[in-house]
Every structure is written in C-alpha cells, then in structure tokens.
Amino acid sequence: MREASRDRIKAFLTLLPSMILVGVFVYGFIGNTIWTSMTDWGGMGALALDPEKNFVGLANYVELFTGFLGSGFRQDLVNAVYYSLMLLGGAVGLGMFIAILLDRKPRGEDLLRTIFLYPMSLSFIVSGTIWRWLLAPQGGVNVLPTYFGLEPLTFDWLSSRSAILVFNWQDILRILLYGVSLVCILAGVAVLRKNRRKAMRRLASGVAVGLFVWLFGDVVPDAYMMREEHGFNLATLGIIMATIWQYSGYTMALYLAGFNGISQDLRDAAMLDGASAAGYYRHVAIPMLKPITISAVIILSHISLKMFDLIFAMTGPDNAETGHPALNMYLTTFRANEFATGAAIAIVLFLIAATFIVPYLVSQYRERGRR
Amino acid sequence: MANVQLKGVGKRFGDVEVVHGVDLDIRDNEFIVLVGPSGCGKSTVLRMIAGLEAITEGEVLIDGQVVNQVSPKDRNVAMVFQNYALYPHMSVFDNMAFSLKMRGMGRDEAEEKVREAAQILELTPYLGRKPSELSGGQRQRVAMGRAIVRNADVFLFDEPLSNLDAQLRTQMRMELRKLHMRLATTTIYVTHDQTEAMTLADRIVILKDGAIQQVGTPIEVFEDPDNAFVGRFIGNPPMNILKGVYRESGGNRCAMVGKSCFPVVEGKAASLTDGASVLVGIRPDAIKMGDAVDKLPKEWLCHGEVVLSEILGGQSHLEIVVDGETRLIAEVEGRVVAHPGEVVPIGFEFDRMVLFDPESTNTIR
Structure with missing residues (x-):
C-alpha cells in the first residue's frame, strides 16, 4: 500500500469518532429540530409517553410570521434585530475608541486595560442583577443627577412602554426589499473606483429593486391580515447598555492586540507620509484590522441572537417589552409545551445566525483558496 | 533639495547614551552613507533626522532651519525602511499616493505623480496589486516610489537592501545610484554593509559606539583610515x-x-x-x-x-x-x-x- 493512502486512512480513522459525535449530536439534532418544527407536537398531549406528532409542513413558520398568535414572536424578533444592531455599533465603536485611547500609551495603561476588560469576566446573571439595580426607577442611574443638584430622571429603563421607529408588520416584505436595494447600492458604491462594471451592475440592480417596490409596492403581498405595529422598544435600552458595558472591553482587547501587532515602522511611515494620529487610525490601522472587525461582528451578532440570561436576570421572562426570541423559544417549548412552535423559533434563529456566519466562512475559504 | 547639518547631536535612552555629539555637514544633493557595526547608533541618527526620535542634545538643521521641534511630517523628508513598511491593505498605487492624499493633493494630480514615479521604477504593471502579491525587489521599489512621489527635500534609507538576496541587492544598489544621479536629492543612507557604503556613497561616515570615527570619500577612508577600527571595518577582507x-x-x-x-x-x-x-x-x-x-x-x-x-x-x-x-x-x-x-x-x-x-x-x- 502506498504511504500516502495509508496516511489518509490513519487520518480518517483518527477523525472518525469526532465526526460521528458531531454528526449525531450537532447535525443530527439540528435535523431533528427541523423535523419537529414541521410537526404539530404540542398542546394537551405533548408530554404523553408517545405523543402524537403529525407532519404539518411549514404551518408553524407561517403562523409565527403571519398568524394571529405570532404577534409576540414578531415583536421579539424586531427587538432582537434592533438589539443586535445597537450592540454591534455600541460595543465595536466603544471598544475601538477605548483601544485607540489605550494605544496612545497613557500612564497606567495596564491598569486601565484590566479595568475595561473586567466586566467580561462576570456572568450575565451577575451583571444583569447589578444593572437591574442600577436601572431601577428610583435608584442608580435615575438619581445620578441629584448629586449635581439636578432633578432626578424619571425614565423607566426596563419597563417603558414607548417605542420609536415604528413600522407596520404588513409592510415587512416591502421593507426587506428596500433593505436589499440599499445593500446592493452600498456594495456598488464600495467598488466604484476599483471595478466600474461590477459597481454599475450592483447599482443598477439596487436601483431597480428600489424603484420596483416604490412604484409597484401593491404587487408585493401584505405579510399580515391587519395593521400590526412593531418598533424599537425603549425598554430594551437598559439591556443594550448592560450588554455594551459587558462586551466593549472584549472588543477593546481584540483591537488593542491588533494595534500592538502593527509594526512601529508602519506607524513611522504613516507619520512621515503626513498622516495625523486620527489619519493613521482611519486610513492605516483600522482598515488593516478588518479581519478583527469581522470576527468581532460575527461573535457579537451570534451572542446577541442567543442572548438569554442577561435579559432573564434584568427583566424576568415575562416582560413583553423586552422579549427576545431565545426567551420566547424557552417559554414556548418548556412552559407552554408547544414543542413544534419552539423548534420553529429555534430554526428561525439558526437561519438568521447562518446569514451572518456563512458569508464569512465562504469568503475565508475563498481567500485561502487564492493563497 | 536641501543640506542637512548635525551640530553636537546626542541621544540618551534613560542613562544610556547611544549617540554622542555627532557633528556632520551634509551638502545639497550629496549621497551620504552612515556605516558601522550593529548597535553603533547609525539608525538612531537617521531617526533623529526624520523626527521619529527626540533629540536629547544638539541641533539638526534642514536647509538652514533648526528642526528639533518640527514634527516628522513637516520636515519634508521621506524614508525607506528595511522591511519596506508598505501598507498591506492598500494597492501599490494607493501606497504611493497615500502621502499625497494626506497632504491634500487632488486625485488627478496625485495620479500623474504616481504614474511618473511608477514609470521611473518600472512599477506600472503592478499598480493594482497588493504588496503581498509582489516580490521582495518589487516591494523595495514601491517603498522607494513612495519616497520619490513627494519631491521630498531629503531621502532617508534605513538598511533598505538588507532583506534582499545577494544578487538582487547588487542590482538594486546600482539602480539606487542611478536614481540618485537622476533625481539628485540629498540622500542619507544607513547600512552595516561596507560594500554598499563604498559603492554608493559620495562620502562615508563611519560610526562606532555612537561616535563618528571618520568622514570621507570611499577612497579616502579606504586608503587613509583615521584609526585601526576604520581600517578593519572598511574593506573586505579587512586590513x-x-x-x-x-x-x-x-x-x-x-x-x-x-x-x-x-x-x-x-x-x-x-x-x-x-x-x-x-x-x-x-x-x-x-x-x-x-x-x-x-x-x-x-x-x-x-x-x-x-x-x-x-x-x-x-x-x-x-x-x-x-x-x-x-x-x-x-x-x-x-x-x-x-x-x-x-x-x-x-x-x-x-x-x-x-x-x-x-x-x-x-x-x-
């Protein structure tokens, strides 16, 4: 037998146990969840020894997105989207900003770095409890101004019922199409200088989609039978603040490690080339750390999609204003015993996470292929 | 185009004095090579001229102006680093255009300058590539291109050929010399390689332990060394x-x-x-x-x-x-x-x- 093929067999046998385990316990169970989500397992006899499960196709998904009972889930989903966007912007932006400040090597940099990274080491239950106290209606943050002789704040951080950026769920398909159009146009602008033809193609398709929805929006079906408003619930602000507090130290550490990895010569070169400190970060350091930004975005986005314990600790499971699909999935599955609907929620979250991660993996493989 | 003067320039890191009272008068258009064993302070002297290192004592003058307190970007000097220090995320074109962009030059004018420099350095076919897609010699050329697009008063080279293989080094050495004959920009070049010093320099400055041992033309320092160190350092095999x-x-x-x-x-x-x-x-x-x-x-x-x-x-x-x-x-x-x-x-x-x-x-x- 040839040496090479023997090596292959050895490698295969070594990997086999983990392949079997991952196959069964990860992919097998994903498959099982997908199947469960297409049955009607739930309700009265759900906990029977041999529960009745009938295949119902995509009915559970249709109910979640367009059904009367799915309204709570839809608000949770909207919450999750706003939550993810705010967390990404906040934690990446703040982390980057602190990293830049520390990269200027202020006195006590080591101590400051530890202080900023420290929240990472707390569990979400602990930080959730702390922030619940801080954001209590008549305590913590709200009484801060009184120390300066001002009136206390009266904002209900965790129980406010106001919402902004409200939209009608009936329009969700049109809104998504506008989103697609915007993404195409931005992607076109991004390559405008490098590849004119590609840019034109992207711009044209973006404008076409946008124009189509604008002019013939009626053709696009309504997603729901009646008007149903969803928006950015201000009650989630407190949770967003707590999560940014907890994760900006982490992104700071990522960026700081990246900045430290940039050679001194490159800084010197930028300085001689006439870049100010701000110019250096804007044109050299931050673009060079694109892989770090991408990793941070992926890690934070899947954390925010899975967020459970922090919200549980801060507002409990039953606060509709601060609901999250992950909480909803838990409640639907294990409190209401609606296993099929719970599975459908899990799969929706899984697909959303995949839309973040799969493009990243594809681009990574491509890059490796190019090398 | 400018002359560069060093008057009693010294550098101290804490208690360690690495450069002592260096006096040097570099004429306009001259090609000066600072040479010495590693740790002799030659790179520190160069970095002080560039403004990347604070000057502990003495004065550096460029074109008659004391520049001790002038920030590096306002000294109008360009530097080529040993490891090239190219911006890895930018194309060759953007690398060369970066300093022009930072100085607020319009895109058309910048493009013209970059194309001109690329032509001189035979980089035109590579303008769209990233540094990682270039060979060592080509990267070195981009680093030089970045220096010459700016019409800097002084070029500073910090061991620019050390990372190249022997054959390429000889070739680049000749090209550097030709480039200097063409542009006639005051050049200060640091190396530990006495062959580079002999072949490139109008005048050689030999440094040891942060002090100048001798300044002279290649033939002067070869035939008439001021001390035994210069005698042994210059020439291969040594004296x-x-x-x-x-x-x-x-x-x-x-x-x-x-x-x-x-x-x-x-x-x-x-x-x-x-x-x-x-x-x-x-x-x-x-x-x-x-x-x-x-x-x-x-x-x-x-x-x-x-x-x-x-x-x-x-x-x-x-x-x-x-x-x-x-x-x-x-x-x-x-x-x-x-x-x-x-x-x-x-x-x-x-x-x-x-x-x-x-x-x-x-x-x-």
Whole structure:
C-alpha cells in the first residue's frame, strides 16, 4: 500500500469518532429540530409517553410570521434585530475608541486595560442583577443627577412602554426589499473606483429593486391580515447598555492586540507620509484590522441572537417589552409545551445566525483558496 | 533639495547614551552613507533626522532651519525602511499616493505623480496589486516610489537592501545610484554593509559606539583610515593589523614585525621615535604575488608560505605566513595559483602601509 493512502486512512480513522459525535449530536439534532418544527407536537398531549406528532409542513413558520398568535414572536424578533444592531455599533465603536485611547500609551495603561476588560469576566446573571439595580426607577442611574443638584430622571429603563421607529408588520416584505436595494447600492458604491462594471451592475440592480417596490409596492403581498405595529422598544435600552458595558472591553482587547501587532515602522511611515494620529487610525490601522472587525461582528451578532440570561436576570421572562426570541423559544417549548412552535423559533434563529456566519466562512475559504 | 547639518547631536535612552555629539555637514544633493557595526547608533541618527526620535542634545538643521521641534511630517523628508513598511491593505498605487492624499493633493494630480514615479521604477504593471502579491525587489521599489512621489527635500534609507538576496541587492544598489544621479536629492543612507557604503556613497561616515570615527570619500577612508577600527571595518577582507616596533638606524626606518623589517616610506610617521611600539596596517590588496611582484622595489620583497587559499574566480584570498610567525591575508589576482604548503615570493606595497598608535589606535601620520 502506498504511504500516502495509508496516511489518509490513519487520518480518517483518527477523525472518525469526532465526526460521528458531531454528526449525531450537532447535525443530527439540528435535523431533528427541523423535523419537529414541521410537526404539530404540542398542546394537551405533548408530554404523553408517545405523543402524537403529525407532519404539518411549514404551518408553524407561517403562523409565527403571519398568524394571529405570532404577534409576540414578531415583536421579539424586531427587538432582537434592533438589539443586535445597537450592540454591534455600541460595543465595536466603544471598544475601538477605548483601544485607540489605550494605544496612545497613557500612564497606567495596564491598569486601565484590566479595568475595561473586567466586566467580561462576570456572568450575565451577575451583571444583569447589578444593572437591574442600577436601572431601577428610583435608584442608580435615575438619581445620578441629584448629586449635581439636578432633578432626578424619571425614565423607566426596563419597563417603558414607548417605542420609536415604528413600522407596520404588513409592510415587512416591502421593507426587506428596500433593505436589499440599499445593500446592493452600498456594495456598488464600495467598488466604484476599483471595478466600474461590477459597481454599475450592483447599482443598477439596487436601483431597480428600489424603484420596483416604490412604484409597484401593491404587487408585493401584505405579510399580515391587519395593521400590526412593531418598533424599537425603549425598554430594551437598559439591556443594550448592560450588554455594551459587558462586551466593549472584549472588543477593546481584540483591537488593542491588533494595534500592538502593527509594526512601529508602519506607524513611522504613516507619520512621515503626513498622516495625523486620527489619519493613521482611519486610513492605516483600522482598515488593516478588518479581519478583527469581522470576527468581532460575527461573535457579537451570534451572542446577541442567543442572548438569554442577561435579559432573564434584568427583566424576568415575562416582560413583553423586552422579549427576545431565545426567551420566547424557552417559554414556548418548556412552559407552554408547544414543542413544534419552539423548534420553529429555534430554526428561525439558526437561519438568521447562518446569514451572518456563512458569508464569512465562504469568503475565508475563498481567500485561502487564492493563497 | 536641501543640506542637512548635525551640530553636537546626542541621544540618551534613560542613562544610556547611544549617540554622542555627532557633528556632520551634509551638502545639497550629496549621497551620504552612515556605516558601522550593529548597535553603533547609525539608525538612531537617521531617526533623529526624520523626527521619529527626540533629540536629547544638539541641533539638526534642514536647509538652514533648526528642526528639533518640527514634527516628522513637516520636515519634508521621506524614508525607506528595511522591511519596506508598505501598507498591506492598500494597492501599490494607493501606497504611493497615500502621502499625497494626506497632504491634500487632488486625485488627478496625485495620479500623474504616481504614474511618473511608477514609470521611473518600472512599477506600472503592478499598480493594482497588493504588496503581498509582489516580490521582495518589487516591494523595495514601491517603498522607494513612495519616497520619490513627494519631491521630498531629503531621502532617508534605513538598511533598505538588507532583506534582499545577494544578487538582487547588487542590482538594486546600482539602480539606487542611478536614481540618485537622476533625481539628485540629498540622500542619507544607513547600512552595516561596507560594500554598499563604498559603492554608493559620495562620502562615508563611519560610526562606532555612537561616535563618528571618520568622514570621507570611499577612497579616502579606504586608503587613509583615521584609526585601526576604520581600517578593519572598511574593506573586505579587512586590513591586516600586526603588532610591531618602530626602529630607526641611520637613514633606515623600519616597523619591525617579528624578524621582518617593514620599511616606512619617507615623510610618513615622522614623529615616531626609535623603540616605539606601533600597530602596522596592510591592506590585503597591497600584498602582491606573481608578475605584479616584479614592479616593486627589491627591498619590499620576501617569501611567504601559503597556508590556505580561497579562489573566488576573479581573485583569490590567501592566508600567508611570513617568517614562520606573521600571518597575513592577501587578496591577489585569480590567475595566481598557489597551493597550501608552497613557499612563494611575495611583495608589499609599503607606500600604502598605515601605522597606528597602539594606545589610542589612531593613525600616526
């Protein structure tokens, strides 16, 4: 037998146990969840020894997105989207900003770095409890101004019922199409200088989609039978603040490690080339750390999609204003015993996470292929 | 275009003084090479001129202006780094255009300048590539391109060829020289390689332990070193330095090395007195063999035993023992074939011999 093929067999046998385990316990169970989500397992006899499960196709998904009972889930989903966007912007932006400040090597940099990274080491239950106290209606943050002789704040951080950026769920398909159009146009602008033809193609398709929805929006079906408003619930602000507090130290550490990895010569070169400190970060350091930004975005986005314990600790499971699909999935599955609907929620979250991660993996493989 | 002056420039890191009182006057359009062993402070001097390192004492003047407090970007100097320091995420074009963009030049004008520089450096086909897609030599060229697009007053090179293989280094060395002849920009070039220093420089500055040892044209520092360090550092193989005693009897002046008399020519080292100990410096190429011996005076000839020979093709390096005790390295023409163990007639160009004081190692003139 040839040496090479023997090596292959050895490698295969070594990997086999983990392949079997991952196959069964990860992919097998994903498959099982997908199947469960297409049955009607739930309700009265759900906990029977041999529960009745009938295949119902995509009915559970249709109910979640367009059904009367799915309204709570839809608000949770909207919450999750706003939550993810705010967390990404906040934690990446703040982390980057602190990293830049520390990269200027202020006195006590080591101590400051530890202080900023420290929240990472707390569990979400602990930080959730702390922030619940801080954001209590008549305590913590709200009484801060009184120390300066001002009136206390009266904002209900965790129980406010106001919402902004409200939209009608009936329009969700049109809104998504506008989103697609915007993404195409931005992607076109991004390559405008490098590849004119590609840019034109992207711009044209973006404008076409946008124009189509604008002019013939009626053709696009309504997603729901009646008007149903969803928006950015201000009650989630407190949770967003707590999560940014907890994760900006982490992104700071990522960026700081990246900045430290940039050679001194490159800084010197930028300085001689006439870049100010701000110019250096804007044109050299931050673009060079694109892989770090991408990793941070992926890690934070899947954390925010899975967020459970922090919200549980801060507002409990039953606060509709601060609901999250992950909480909803838990409640639907294990409190209401609606296993099929719970599975459908899990799969929706899984697909959303995949839309973040799969493009990243594809681009990574491509890059490796190019090398 | 500018001259650069260093007046008593010193640099201290904490308690360690790495550069001491360097005085140097670099003329407009001159190509100056700072050379010395690693740790001699040559890069620090360059970085102080660039403004990347604070000046602890003394003054740096560019075009007559003291620039100690002027920030690097306002000194109008361009620098090429040993590891190129190209921006890895930018194309070659953007790398070269970056400084123009930072100085607020319009895109069309910048493009024209970059294309012009790319043409000079034969980089035009690579303008769209990223640095990672270029070879070492091409990256080096981009680094130079980045310097020349700016019409900087002074070019600073910090060991720019050290990361290239030997063949490419020779080629780039010639191109650098041509580039300087074409642009005639004041250039300060740091290297530890004495061959680069000899081939590139209008004037060489030899540094050791943060102090200048000698400033002069390549031929000056080669033929007339100020001290034994310069003698050994410049030239490859290095100068032979032997212990000897100065003897004077009647009209005969000799540096006695072992049992041999190395005659001291008329007018050299007139201050020496009989019995003074000296260091005798003889360049390997001042030792002759074969036909070349015939042109030398009789009293400059003797015999030596070949111990080792390294044949390099055009020339050979031989290790020779004279009088059974004095070891010398000789550099002779390649066609002179000598086998180890052979005793051959050799001759010395004693008019090129240099004598050093054994205490201070300074040249006795």
